[in-house]
Amino acid sequence: MSDFGLPQSGDEGDFGKFDLRSVPSPCFVMDEVAIERNLAILAAVKAQSGAKVLLALKAFSMFSLAPLVRTYLDGTCASGLFEAQLANRHYGGSLTTFCAGYKPQDLPEIIKLSDHLIFNSVGQKDRFSSIVETMRAAGEQVSIGLRINPEHSEGHTEKYDPCAPCSRLGIPVSQLRTSDFVDVEGIHMHTLCEQGFEPLERTWAAILPKIEPYLANLKWINFGGGHHITRPDYNRDGLIEFIKDIRTKHQVDVYLEPGEASAIDAGILVGEVLDLPKNDKQLAITDISATCHMPDVIEAPYRPAMLGETNKGTSFLLGGPSCLAGDIIGEYQPAAPFEIGDRFAFLDQAHYSMVKTNTFNGVPLPAIAIWNSQTNQTRLIKQFGYDDFEQRLS
Ligand SMILES: Cc1ncc(COP(=O)(O)O)c(C=O)c1O
Incomplete structure (x- = not known):
């Protein structure tokens, strides 16, 4: 279950054949074949769309399976210093870090480890710009992004909806100003949960007129997680065309951060x-x-x-x-x-x-x-x- 609620679990896969007495109790048992099947689907979407696909560690950070993850995906996304350290120690590849509130003392290490650093507010981005500059002067490369709140709800439960009234997650898209984009190369949004392609398409349609003025100067767009890409009924062709279209029209890299989809029913x-x-x-x-x-x-x-x-x-x-x-x-x-x-x-x-x-x-x-x-x-x-x-x- 992600941070939105409403699970759609329930396919037993091959677990009917598993001997429940062959492990101690209680015990989490992962079927590595099922994990690999999910990762292969994500890798196919990546290959056909040109998107970069990162595993959301907050959902699934079983690092003993990191070698498998590394084979299929581009890297991981972290929610702060500890997950960034876990990513660095075990996963490798590209690392994106988003945290709703950073502490200044954590940032130098996070910057060292991360390729993308995403801020939840313009206030934090501006307050910590000197730390970013100091790290850059020391040779670190980091691309800065802002999390936006599309102000377009597709969530089922208010408690889990980052677009709910008074949400603390992301800058409301209606509040964005050109001056917010100083040193910003990307935008990030995460508003879906266990959802198909259509809610993503609708969200994009809702925000496009509002973010269009800023798109020309951006290098990447990160559509977060919540995409149930590995579910049999997911419209993967729709997603692939959507990503290809955004990449060509706006000349940006597109990132996805599936957590649940990597490990669903596994x-x-x-x-x-x-x-x-x-x-x-x-x-x-x-x-x-x-x-x-x-x-x-x-x-x-x-x-x-x-x-x-x-x-x-x-x-x-x-x-x-x-x-x-x-x-x-x-x-x-x-x-x-x-x-x-x-x-x-x-x-x-x-x-x-x-x-x-x-x-x-x-x-x-x-x-x-x-x-x-x-x-x-x-x-x-x-x-x-x-x-x-x-x-x-x-
Ligand atoms: C910023 C962000 N990215 C990615 C994810 C992964 O979402 P999911 O596991 O639903 O794919 C989450 C989880 O809620 C998130 O908050």
Whole structure:
């Protein structure tokens, strides 16, 4: 789930063949074949459109798969210093950094690491221009961009819509002035979520008359993420023609920052049933916690699809082991009634889950494994323990 809500998860892919007992519980399991399939689609769009495609690390930063990402994409986009450092250490390629608010002490390192540095306000761009100049004088090359707010909503939920009233994300396009573009080579916008091509086309049509005066001096346009390019029904031909058209008409490089599309339907979160109490309903306490492992379930909110779930038989209201009354995942009808010790898995958990886990209540973090659905080989990449819990506290 991205920062907009409304997931469209649910294709189990080859996970029906995965042995849920072959990993510890809880455990994120990525099918590297599915990840590669997504990346190959993005690479084809890149090749046919001439766009540069960057993986949004905020969605999916499983760096053990960085070699695969590097093979297909141009680089990554980061949300601040730490993701920029992760990008540099593990991914390589081109790096774009956008943060809603930079700290001056972070900027020299961010500038060293980034090819594009995108500001959320003209105020921050101007205030930090001396840092940029100092870094340039020291030999660093960085291209400056502004995030704009198209003031054209395609989002479904206000909480997740960067074009909602009083949004703090991006400079409202109606406020842009020629003087804002001093030292600016690009514009960035990110207003879509799990959407097809048409919302992008409509957004562009809405802002074009407003940004046209500035386009001649720009070198790049970054259309952010939220493009569900790897979904079977996505109009990829439309996107390719759209990008080609913008590149030729306006003589700019076009960037896309898909997060979710890179990892869609490529990972599961395996869990185990710990207890089966009853309170009006049949409950199931599991070692997967919504609040610790899939916080978007509560925040968005949404109900993750379960591998092999049916719409008949006994219903179980699943919840986590934490003390939070609202640590509830949802109601499910498994193929056979749950018994204590049974394994199960939630689908489409590669993106916006692993990057959001926490150890509230001392709940253990899920292990991380890579499975290859073609060879049926599984590699357990990482397991977490008490030390990981303790080192975040003092
Ligand atoms: C600036 C920016 N770029 C890219 C993305 C990736 O979006 P998605 O994972 O929906 O493709 C996000 C996520 O919300 C974002 O805020």
